[in-house]
Amino acid sequence: MNVVTTLPSATEIVAALGLEPVGVSHECDYPPRVESRPSITRSRIDADASSDEIDRQVLDAATGGVYDIDTETLAELDPDLVVTQGMCDVCAVDEVVVEDAIEEIPTDPDLLTTDPHSVADVLSDITRIGRATNREERARTLRAELEARIARLREHTVDLTDEERPRVAVFDWTDPVMVAGHWTAELVSWAGGEYGLADPGERSRPREWDEIRDYDPECIVVAPCGFDLGQTAANLSDLTERDGWADLTAVREGRVWAMDGNHYLNRPGPRLVDTLEALAPIVQPDLFDGSDEPPAGDEFTIPLAELERRSTTAAELDARMES
Structure with missing residues (x-):
């Protein structure tokens, strides 16, 4: 065929x-x-x-x-x-x-x-x-x-109380800021988080920055649609230079991650389960820190601070080469 x-x-x-x-x-x-x-x-x-x-x-x-x-x-x-x-x-x-x-x-x-x-x-x-x-x-x-695979992971999070679930924000665009919709609310909930900015099945849409600040996420995942980690790094200032970014709880506590939005979050195929397994140790690190659990990071997922460091280093090397 x-x-x-x-x-x-x-x-x-x-x-x-x-x-x-x-x-x-x-x-x-x-x-x-x-x-x-x-x-x-x-x-x-x-x-x-x-x-x-x-x-x-x-x-x-x-x-x-x-x-x-x-x-x-x-x-x-x-x-x-x-x-x-x-x-x-x-x-x-x-x-x-x-x-x-x-x-x-x-x-x-x-x-x-x-x-x-x-x-x-x-x-x-x-x-x-x-x-x-x-x-x-x-x-x-x-x-x-x-x-x-979904059922095995959910066994770890299904009994979490509301107080044990951190407020999570997942951005699938950075300018304008858009909160990821569709299946994202389900994935975050299964991973052990609260997703208060969108309901299951709701489409992604632009949000006012004040709305994000009022929600004050405790965990942030930056995964622009169609962007790999390199392109995400090139556009990080869309978020990091916004008023109040540094005051968000997730930023202050170092719980901001970048995810390859092209390969993971925004591709509704079999690898959405890979996305779930990558989200779980980000959202609930204390539950998913065993050797038999999904690793906290892989080739498509990285702490935002590390991505910024790599991006800065690459820019410095480029500048030296040009000089």
């Missing part, structure tokens, strides 16, 4: 089911082998720009759309199934754009649209994609494995 995916999370699900997509989006980079696959999408946004500039570009592109589809390449791939999304027309190409592109090619592939706003939705998407690709047994196995 020729499967084309138009967003990274769909690519990861298809790959986890034992299939190799014949075409992917320009953003698909995991598993690493998919980067060699033909890309059928293009972005009109400079993804390397600053957070505020990207926000302006997205607003300017609202009329014409953020993404284009290479219909010639799509036709050459002769797809039987195209997996797309209807959740966010900024994060990935929208289903309407995909529908229009399919009408322009000679083949008539099936179209499967994902629209996840919770972990349960993501698990359901695994089942749906498994059914559509004749990988139902593998989908059941994968879903059971993910559910078992």
